[in-house]
Amino acid sequence: MTDPARQDQRQDHQRQDQLKAELLAVALEAADRAGDLLRDGRPADLGVAATKSSAVDVVTEMDLASEKLITDFFAERRPGDGVLGEEGANHEGTSGVQWVIDPIDGTVNYLYGRPDWAVSIAARKDGETFVGVVHAPVRGETFRAVLGQGAYVGDTPLRVRTAPPFEQALVGTGFGYIAERRVRQAEVVAQLLPRVRDIRRGGSAAIDLCDVAAGRLDAYYERGLNPWDFAAGDLIAREAGARTGGRPGEPLSGELTVAGPPGLFEPLQSLLDGLGAWHD
Ligand code: LIP
Numbered sequence: 001m002t003d004p005a006r007q008d009q010r011q012d013h014q015r016q017d018q019l020k021a022e023l024l025a026v027a028l029e030a031a032d033r034a035g036d037l038l039r040d041g042r043p044a045d046l047g048v049a050a051t052k053s054s055a056v057d058v059v060t061e062m063d064l065a066s067e068k069l070i071t072d073f074f075a076e077r078r079p080g081d082g083v084l085g086e087e088g089a090n091h092e093g094t095s096g097v098q099w100v101i102d103p104i105d106g107t108v109n110y111l112y113g114r115p116d117w118a119v120s121i122a123a124r125k126d127g128e129t130f131v132g133v134v135h136a137p138v139r140g141e142t143f144r145a146v147l148g149q150g151a152y153v154g155d156t157p158l159r160v161r162t163a164p165p166f167e168q169a170l171v172g173t174g175f176g177y178i179a180e181r182r183v184r185q186a187e188v189v190a191q192l193l194p195r196v197r198d199i200r201r202g203g204s205a206a207i208d209l210c211d212v213a214a215g216r217l218d219a220y221y222e223r224g225l226n227p228w229d230f231a232a233g234d235l236i237a238r239e240a241g242a243r244t245g246g247r248p249g250e251p252l253s254g255e256l257t258v259a260g261p262p263g264l265f266e267p268l269q270s271l272l273d274g275l276g277a278w279h280d
Contacts, residue, residue, distance in 0.1 A: 020146045023078075023097065023123040023131040028144065030073045031119045031135035034066045034103060038110070038119070039137040041065075046111060057177035060111055063087050066103035066119065074099055081123075086228045098124045102228035105134075106204030115139055120206040122231035132232030134206045143210040143236050151213050151239035158240040161215040163263030169196045171268070172208040172220035181224060181280050188277045195271070205257070209233025212259045213240035219260030219268050223277055230257055245269060247278050255279075 001009070042062060050059045067087040074081055082093030085101040099121065104110050106117030115138035123131040134143040143158070145151035151158040163169075171192065175185045193199055200217060202208050205225050211217040213236045234244050234252060243265040246256040256278040258269045272278070 019097075019125075020130050020149070024133070024144065024146055026074070026077050027099075027121045027123060027131050027133040028135075028142070029077075030070045031121050031133045031142065033073065034069050034119045035135045035137035037069055038062055038066055038104060038117075042110070042113075048111070052177075054177045054179075056108075058107060058111060059087060060104075060107065062110065063104045063107055067101060070099075070101055070103060070119075070121065084227065086226065096125050097130075100124060100129075100228050100231040102206060102226075102232075105206040105229055106202075109203045114203070116202050116204050116207055118204055118206045118210075120228065120232045122235065124231065129231055129235040132235035134210050134232050134236060136207055136210075139207075141210075143213065143233075145213075145232075145236040145239040147235065147239070149239070151236045153210070153214060158210075158213040158236070159215065160212060160237070160241045160261040161218055163261045163265075164197075164218055166264065166267055167196060169218040169260075169264055169268070170198055170200060171196050172200045172202060172211065172217040174201060174203065174205060174208065174222040174225075176224040184276070184280050185223065188272070188275045191275050192271070205229040206233040209237045209244075209259055212242050213237045219258070219264050221256065221258045221268065221272055221277065223254075223256050223279075225252075225254055225257050234259070247273050 048058045049061045067085045071089045080093050080095035082098040083089045102120040105120045110117040118134045118136040121133045122129050130147050132145045143153050175182050208220045212220050237259045242259050244252050244259040246252045
């Protein structure tokens with residue numbers, strides 16, 4: 001490579017690192033502001049404002065307020081960026097950057113006053129997730145990752161647990177909001193349960209993926225997630241050393257999301273594929 005070409009490459013990398021740093025700072029500030037609103041402004045009589053795919057797929061006024069706070073913040077700080085949010089925010093930008101937002105991941109936990117919920121924000125560019133932030137205010141934890149620069153909770157680096165023997169794995173999962181899907185998901189977990197240490201169902205995919213990154217779960221899988229559920233947690237898990245994906249050879253998606261350390265990810269993915277965890 002010629003010196004001018006090498007210099008151009010260095011300058012591109014510098015520009016990209018500067019963009020990543022800016023996106024991380026904006027994401028952290030937005031998540032912190034939304035987290036404060038959600039933690040401190042939760043009405044004592046919080047109820048269901050609307051339902052989506054079923055009577056138990058709920059939206060509260062706070063989901064809507066959180067998404068508005070975040071999208072207004074991005075409109076002010078990053079006006080050229082696109083946005084995709086769980087509660088309806090959806091517009092193309094001109095910068096090539098797209099924000100993927102779950103204003104409350106773990107809405108049912110939030111509705112019931114349980115602590116395991118988070119604000120999940122990811123920034124994507126050129127088909128890659130550059131930045132991921134999962135802010136869990138009641139847990140007092142903010143997980144973050146920048147592509148190629150590691151994953152952290154606060155300032156503590158994150159690393160997945162070394163793969164245990166399959167039968168000693170603690171595996172997280174979740175279930176959909178539609179009864180017919182839950183029947184199939186129950187059949188899959190019934191087959192998995194006797195083969196592993198135990199199962200945990202936390203209620204927030206974003207937190208579950210961060211728990212894999214932090215070594216608090218050995219692995220996680222779920223069918224039926226949306227991009228906003230996993231965009232940030234996927235990057236955090238990968239930057240902490242996890243493999244993530246869907247069916248063998250496929251990227252993670254709503255069809256199937258699997259995350260875990262090398263040596264456990266592969267046999268779990270293979271077993272789930274054989275059990276039909278990827279279809280209803
Ligand atoms: C939730 C996911 C969780 C899944 C729930 C729900 P929401 O997202 O994070 O993993 O099991 O059914 O989809 O709806 O709270 O944003």
